[in-house]
Amino acid sequence: MNEHLEQLSPQPLWRHFRTLCNTPRPSGHEAALVAVIEAWADARGLAHDRDAFGNLRIRKPATPGHEEAPGVILQGHLDMVAQANLDHPHDFTRDPIATYVAEGWLHARHTTLGADNGLGVAAALAVFEDVSLKHGPLEALFTLEEESSMGGALNLAEEWLDGQVLLNLDSEDRGEVFIGCAGGADIVVEAQLPTGELGDDEMALRLSLTGLVGGHSGIDIHRGRGNANRLLVRALRALEAFDARLVDYHGGTLRNALPREAFATLALPADEETAARERIAALQQELRTELAGVDEGVTLALQPLMSPPAKALNAHASRMLVAALHVAPCGVERMSLGVPGVVETSNNLGVVSLEEGRFHLCALVRSLHDSAAADMADRFAGLFDLIGARTRVENGYPGWTPDPDSPLLARFRRLHQRQLGSDPAVKVIHAGLECGILAGKYPHLDMISFGPLIRGAHSPDERVELASVEEFWALLRGLIEDLAESRVA
Structure with a gap:
């Protein structure tokens, strides 16, 4: 199902998003998707493990010559909001998400799309299989039950992650980067x-x-x-x-x-x-x-x-x-x-x-x-x-306290100006990103959050702008390669 997604660009990202659409994953029912991702990692020789709560981590060694670069954690949540129109019966624990393209946007038919946060997860997986990308040590952290309770982040194991930099891929606005969020x-x-x-x-x-x-x-x-x-x-x-x-x-x-x-x-x-x-x-x-x-x-x-x-x-x-x-x-x-x-x-x-x-x-x-x-x-x-x-x-x-002097933020702003010719808007969001919780457990992490343009999240009107996904992918790859040229302080 959703074969048309593999015709979109960037193809590696959309191929993984197709897998997410075809694998039911409402909050509390992420086990099937975890198994699919683990099998994918095994097929590529990528190390992976889970913490006691079930959060999934995948690791990839640095490209030769970039072992001294800061470790980068790509972070997103595996679950999605389960909402369908009243007249459209849909079992989110069994039925795949049916998608279609209209006027430059990807939609779902009568249900939530799961672009929140499926596109962030898909982007992380695409990075891990990109053999042309120069990078330092990589980790992907995929949390559970974000939409229902923040349970994955709240119960995340401490002293488990190795990286120094975290890229949260769960934002929904083009041309913006987030450095703080509300608690709840x-x-x-x-x-x-x-x-x-x-x-x-x-x-x-x-x-x-x-x-x-x-x-x-x-x-x-x-x-x-x-x-x-x-x-x-x-x-x-x-x-x-x-x-x-x-x-x-x-x-x-x-x-x-x-x-x-x-x-x-x-x-x-x-x-x-x-x-x-x-x-x-x-x-x-x-x-x-x-x-x-x-x-x-x-x-x-x-x-x-x-x-x-x-x-x-x-x-x-x-x-x-x-x-x-x-x-x-x-x-x-x-x-x-x-x-x-x-x-x-x-x-x-x-x-x-x-x-x-x-x-x-x-x-x-x-x-x-x-x-x-x-x-x-x-x-x-x-x-x-x-x-x-x-x-x-x-x-x-907890909320995520903004750090306007973040070195990672400064690096991202330079990259955004270089690639897109404009400064990103630096924002604080009134939504519950997991960054505040992660910062409490890993206070040394330098973090930002960015993503493609998503509208109507948490409703059957959820949609994502296709052009913004290409832009998001280019920024993500560019930032990882830029960080690969630096050294841990």
Whole structure:
């Protein structure tokens, strides 16, 4: 499958990306891909090993004459975000990603593409089999579960890697190089809420919100796109005027993706159905007006259920839960004053569910300041304490402190000017690159992050610009050869 990828340039990189597209690899299911890569390394006589968590390292000796050059680590993550359009059944643990080219961009059919971070992994593999490339000692570090928890980086073995320089290949902007990123943590809220029987005068209806663009909860958080959980809760608030009670709720699938769809079952007095439908129709128009230019495709629907459930939250619990979700922090909290144009602190209401009174929420807070992330978590705890919920913080990871005086950065800027005739924009990103975690474990590493132009990451709109991949490949090869001419200080 995806044979057309091998007709693209640079061919070695795209050949490896085809392998990644054809090998299912959602977070937590990277074992098949690890086996494929290990077999590839064995066939080429490349040394490889894994740490206790399962992160994979491949090594290649320096080109003769360049043994004294600094060791270079090419780093990326093997997993991808698993998101598909609602009307497109796709088993990410079994089905390959189907790709196509349109107007200079590579897309997937109705699913995420996996360019994040498949192109970085493919580029590293292509470097390792490039016999024409001059290089110092090379390592490839492929981490696991980056998209779900940063688990691979958080559990990375210490005193395992040998290199002095790390090139993170997980950025998504052409003409830019990243030297810092936000830290983050998952905020998990859980509660068992009281339920009651449906009354004889009540009917059950299904409320759905669909049609949002979605996207990456760090890179796209400032773009003004709708969050399906926030917007559906707004609809639930509107329906409380008609004595609606929540039966169940399912919104979002990943804490690091802006939720595109959310669904709720409601118990509603039968004689209020017409008025409720009218209010939902009016709210849909309000939302389309508010989101014009970014998410005007938002669609609200209210449909009766043929088989009504037996129970719903009692009226008080339903109102308290909806009120708490309505005021929960969501979106950009503060822009950075120290790094103009960069989001400092944000929160994504990523996954919300309610089933038989069991409530679960997983939000992802990001910040350039660990203290601000901790404060956001504390605000969630204070808010959801009011409904008797329990809040905990999981999978915390540090940010990556920028080093504008990095020798590696200076080298990359010179190379960029020489190859492309322009200076790269030096940036700090409001996404969770693994560099901050790696820096904590290997503080001596000099690091930068760069990559091709990817848009729509973490959504079925994910795509990569083909011309930017050629540019990325040339920069990567050029930087490795440039470093091969230097010596370890």
